[in-house]
Amino acid sequence: MLRRTQLPPWIAHALRAQRGPVPWSAVARGALAAGPLLLVAVVVGRTSLGVVAAIAAMLAGINDRPGSRRGSVRRLGVPAVVGAVGLFVGTVAGDRLGAVALTVVFAGLGLFAGGISAVGPVASASGTQLLVAAAIGAGMPLPESGWERALAYLGGALWLVLLRLVLPTPGSLVGDFRFDGERDAVAGVYDAVAELLDAVGSDRATARRAALTAALDHAQDALTGPRLRRYASSSAERRLHAQYAAALPLGEAATALAWAGEPVPARASQGPRRLAAAVRDNTHTGPLPAPSRSAPALRALDDALLHAAEAFDRGRENRDLHTRRRTAGDLVRSVFGAGGREYGLRVALCFGAGAAIAQGLYRAQWYGQHEHWYWLPATAVFLVKPDLGPLVSRVLCRAAGTVLGALLFAGFAAVLPRPEGLIALVALSGALIPVATRHFAAQTAVVTVLVLALVMVGGEPQAAVSRIGETLLACAIVLVVGHLPMPGQGGGGVRARLGAAGRAAYAYLDHVLSESGGAAHRGADARALRWTLRREAYRALAEARTAIALAAAELPALARHTKGADDVVATLERLVDTTTACAVHLDDSGRLTPWHLAQLNELLHELAEERDQIGLRMPHAPEVPLAG
Numbered sequence: 001m002l003r004r005t006q007l008p009p010w011i012a013h014a015l016r017a018q019r020g021p022v023p024w025s026a027v028a029r030g031a032l033a034a035g036p037l038l039l040v041a042v043v044v045g046r047t048s049l050g051v052v053a054a055i056a057a058m059l060a061g062i063n064d065r066p067g068s069r070r071g072s073v074r075r076l077g078v079p080a081v082v083g084a085v086g087l088f089v090g091t092v093a094g095d096r097l098g099a100v101a102l103t104v105v106f107a108g109l110g111l112f113a114g115g116i117s118a119v120g121p122v123a124s125a126s127g128t129q130l131l132v133a134a135a136i137g138a139g140m141p142l143p144e145s146g147w148e149r150a151l152a153y154l155g156g157a158l159w160l161v162l163l164r165l166v167l168p169t170p171g172s173l174v175g176d177f178r179f180d181g182e183r184d185a186v187a188g189v190y191d192a193v194a195e196l197l198d199a200v201g202s203d204r205a206t207a208r209r210a211a212l213t214a215a216l217d218h219a220q221d222a223l224t225g226p227r228l229r230r231y232a233s234s235s236a237e238r239r240l241h242a243q244y245a246a247a248l249p250l251g252e253a254a255t256a257l258a259w260a261g262e263p264v265p266a267r268a269s270q271g272p273r274r275l276a277a278a279v280r281d282n283t284h285t286g287p288l289p290a291p292s293r294s295a296p297a298l299r300a301l302d303d304a305l306l307h308a309a310e311a312f313d314r315g316r317e318n319r320d321l322h323t324r325r326r327t328a329g330d331l332v333r334s335v336f337g338a339g340g341r342e343y344g345l346r347v348a349l350c351f352g353a354g355a356a357i358a359q360g361l362y363r364a365q366w367y368g369q370h371e372h373w374y375w376l377p378a379t380a381v382f383l384v385k386p387d388l389g390p391l392v393s394r395v396l397c398r399a400a401g402t403v404l405g406a407l408l409f410a411g412f413a414a415v416l417p418r419p420e421g422l423i424a425l426v427a428l429s430g431a432l433i434p435v436a437t438r439h440f441a442a443q444t445a446v447v448t449v450l451v452l453a454l455v456m457v458g459g460e461p462q463a464a465v466s467r468i469g470e471t472l473l474a475c476a477i478v479l480v481v482g483h484l485p486m487p488g489q490g491g492g493g494v495r496a497r498l499g500a501a502g503r504a505a506y507a508y509l510d511h512v513l514s515e516s517g518g519a520a521h522r523g524a525d526a527r528a529l530r531w532t533l534r535r536e537a538y539r540a541l542a543e544a545r546t547a548i549a550l551a552a553a554e555l556p557a558l559a560r561h562t563k564g565a566d567d568v569v570a571t572l573e574r575l576v577d578t579t580t581a582c583a584v585h586l587d588d589s590g591r592l593t594p595w596h597l598a599q600l601n602e603l604l605h606e607l608a609e610e611r612d613q614i615g616l617r618m619p620h621a622p623e624v625p626l627a628g
Contacts, residue, residue, distance in 0.1 A: 009390075009553040018438035026064050026434035029163045033057040034450065035427025037156055038457060042419055048142045051458040052087070052149050053156030054426060055136065056080060058450055060157040061433045062443070063125050064164065068181030068222035072164045078122050080157030083129030084150040090137025091146035099359045102138060106377065107352030109134055114347030117385075118340035118496065119331060124387055131351055131381045139358065139374030140455075182240055183279055185222040188215045189247045190276035194269040196254045197301075201263035209258055209577070210545075212251055213538040219244055220535065224323055243279055246311040248531045249304035256297035256584040259577045264298065271305045278312055285312045296588035297581070324532060339496030342486050347384050349481045354380035354474055361470075372460055375467055379474035384482070386493060388440050390553040391482045395475045401444025402471040406464035408445065409452040413464075422453045429453070483557060491561035494551050495616060497544040498568055502611075502618035504540040505572050505579075508533040509600070510622040512583045516592050530583060537576045544569045564614040571610055575603045600624045 007015070034054035041050020060076045067075065086109070093105050113127030133153060142149060192208070192215035199208040223244055250272060257264055271288040278285040288305050334340055354377035362373040379398065388394050412425055429450035436442040452464060486492070511533050515526060548569060551562040582596050604621045611618055 009559075011393075012553070016439075017442075020438075023066060023434045025167065026061075026066075027431045029064060029160060029167060030061050030433050031427050031431035032163055032167075033061055033160045034156075034430040034454075035423055037159060038426055038454065039423050042423065042457070048458055049144060049148065049152040051454050052136075052142070052152040053159070054454055055451070056083065056133075056153040056156035057160045058430060058433065058447065059083065059129055059132065060160040061430060062437060062447075064160065064434060065437075066181070067218070068185065069165050071181065071222050071224075073161060074122060075125070076157065076161050076164065079125040079129040080154060080161070082126040083133040083157070084154040086130035086133035087137040087153045088146045088150040090134030090139075091149055092137075093134070094138030095146075099356070099363070102359070103352050103356040106131075106134065106138075106355040107348045110348035110351035110381075111344045113351075114344030114384075115335040115340040117347075118334045118337070118343055118493070120334075121387070124385070127347075128381055128385060131347070132378045135351075135355065135374040135377040135381070138355075139362075139377070140372050142458075182219075182222045183282065185215075185219040186240060186244045186247070187276045187279040189219050189244065189251070190272045190279060191215070193247065193250045193254050194272040194276065196251075196258055197264055197269040197272065198266075200254075200257045201261055205258040205261070209255060210542070212254070213542050216247075216251060216535065217539050217542060219247075220323060220539075240279075242311040243275075243308075246304070246308035247275075248535075249307060250301065252531070252534065252580055253297050253300035253304050253584060255577060256300065256581040257295075259581040260295070260297060262295075268298070268301060271308075275308055275312065285309055296585050299588055300584045323535070334496070337496045337499075338492035339494075342492035343386070345486055346481055346484075347381070349484070350380040350384045350478050351377055353477050353481070354378075357473060357477070358470070372455055376470040376474050379471050380477055383474055383478040386547075386550060390550055390555075391479070391558065392555055393553065394440060395479055397439070397441035398444050399472060399475050401441040402448050403468055404441070405445035405448025406452065406468050409449045410464045412449070412453075413456065419457045422457050425453045426450055426457075483555075491551060491558075491565070494544070494547045494562040494565050497540070497547040498565060498572075498616055499618055501537070501540040501544040501569065501572055502616075504533070504537040505576050506619055506621055508537040508576060509579045509624075512579050512586065513622055513624065515583070515586050527587075534576070534580060534583075537579075541569060541573055541576065544572075564610065565616075568607065568610045568614065568616060571603060571607045575600070575607065578603060597625055 034057040037057055038047075038050045038054045041047055041053065060080055063076050063079060064072070065075070089109070093102055097105060109131060113130045117124040117127040137146065137149060144152070189212070192212040196205065196208040196212050199205045223241060254272075267289045274285055274288060277283075285308075288309055358373040358376035361376075379402075382388065383394050383398055385394075389397070409425075413422075416422055416425060429446050432446045433443065433450075436446040448467065452467065508530075511526075511530055515530070544565075548562060548565050552559055552566070578596075578599050582592055582600070585596060586592060601624050604624060608621070
């Protein structure tokens with residue numbers, strides 16, 4: 001009998017790819033972005049500006065992920081604005097500074113961009129575009145001034161944003177055209193509630209609860225994008241907000257049922273599924289099956305269904321999305337905390353070293369007369385990003401993708417007419433990016449073909465071989481810097497996420513315990529705050545889980561720094577689940593039982609032991625009364 005050989009995590013991650021349907025709307029946007037921009041620029045005789053605009057559209061296309069139209073403005077627009085600033089700064093620095101001074105400036109930019117990347121996904125994408133654009137501005141010789149390049153860059157990215165706002169997407173013809181992504185996201189929450197109810201009492205419940213958290217996070221992000229007014233400005237949008245808010249008590253009740261572990265009647269999930277269909281089709285719900293009311297969580301589920309029916313069929317409005325703006329203290333803590341400091345230092349070293357070596361090779365004419373030396377530092381920026389996977393996985397995928405892309409381009413360049421054939425290749429590559437983002441190697445191969453085609457249209461000779469050599473150098477730099485010891489404890493990113501999850505979990509628990517003080521603490525405002533705190537706790541836990549999974553797939557020399565972190569986050573998840581069950585019980589009876597209090601105290605004691613074992617600093621836990 002043959003035994004299956006289990007691959008090491010750092011190899012298995014490099015071979016893993018995301019799955020899902022082809023995002024045809026994103027493919028269409030990619031085809032209409034970089035290629036047409038370059039074509040127009042060539043026709044009007046401003047090819048170099050067209051190259052810059054196409055690069056910006058390509059980078060925006062990498063960030064063009066599924067979601068709402070409103071959310072895409074921030075997800076694509078903010079990094080584009082920061083990238084335009086980076087291009088201007090890089091152009092000015094490259095024109096006026098020598099090699100040593102430019103290296104110092106780039107290292108400083110890397111420290112800044114790495115620090116702000118710890119704030120969140122949009123900040124991380126902004127930091128990446130800041131550095132990549134700065135490298136292009138300094139290392140790509142173009143006849144235009146810095147402000148002209150910056151405007152062209154911004155225009156290229158905004159062209160893709162415009163395509164995202166104007167072109168139809170699947171589901172956009174149902175109801176209001178503006179809310180296709182939002183409507184699908186809210187419907188996904190109700191589907192996730194139904195799937196969790198179906199999984200109650202089985203070993204799938206934990207995974208389904210995590211899927212509900214992901215659906216709620218996605219819906220929150222979709223609904224809280226930028227708008228001209230502070231609150232929803234149309235009846236359709238306010239109605240959608242109310243439908244999202246109505247899902248929160250359903251999710252709370254379903255989580256409490258999953259925590260209890262006793263299977264529920266099959267009809268319990270029918271109501272949430274009908275609500276999901278009503279959101280997706282923009283119709284009324286019709287009659288909803290009432291679940292059994294034999295337990296507190298089932299009674300809460302029934303009440304939540306009645307509340308949802310009122311929000312759906314009577315058009316009850318609710319503007320509260322149960323989110324809070326991050327305070328200045330939260331942002332400072334993210335940037336200057338353990339995660340921000342460690343990542344900032346690594347980015348500064350990689351970007352600075354990449355720029356220094358690239359300039360040295362350029363001045364020594366190591367690869368001939370090619371003047372575009374930006375590839376090495378720009379590659380180092382992508383490689384150092386933990387968002388794209390574990391370190392060794394990123395390096396392997398980047399090296400393989402660059403070799404494949406360079407070889408493919410060399411073949412295309414030998415047979416395609418210029419410039420029309422290369423422009424068509426740019427358009428094809430742009431269309432492939434939304435599909436290629438499912439695997440870093442595939443994305444690298446497509447981007448390599450696109451960029452090599454762009455710079456050849458701009459007048460650079462064939463440079464496929466030199467790009468392979470520079471990529472391998474960047475891989476070596478990032479591997480060395482990634483394993484260098486940094487000040488403080490290792491695994492700073494994971495520890496920062498765990499600390500944030502602990503603070504959010506304790507804040508949620510403290511609020512629920514305060515609700516047990518009497519009816520005055522269980523009003524509508526208190527319940528709304530409770531749902532906000534619950535959302536923050538589960539979101540922080542999901543982010544910590546993601547960071548831990550990436551760290552566990554590193555080489556043993558790096559993975560050892562986060563050993564035991566998965567035990568801490570698992571206990572925190574159980575604590576938050578138990579707190580949710582306590583909240584539902586409080587709504588039903590007005591007080592917590594000795595058994596609930598004993599469960600909370602046991603989890604807090606277990607968490608304290610696990611936290612001490614890995615040396616994790618967390619705030620003091622709330623005081624839970626002793627059972628009995």
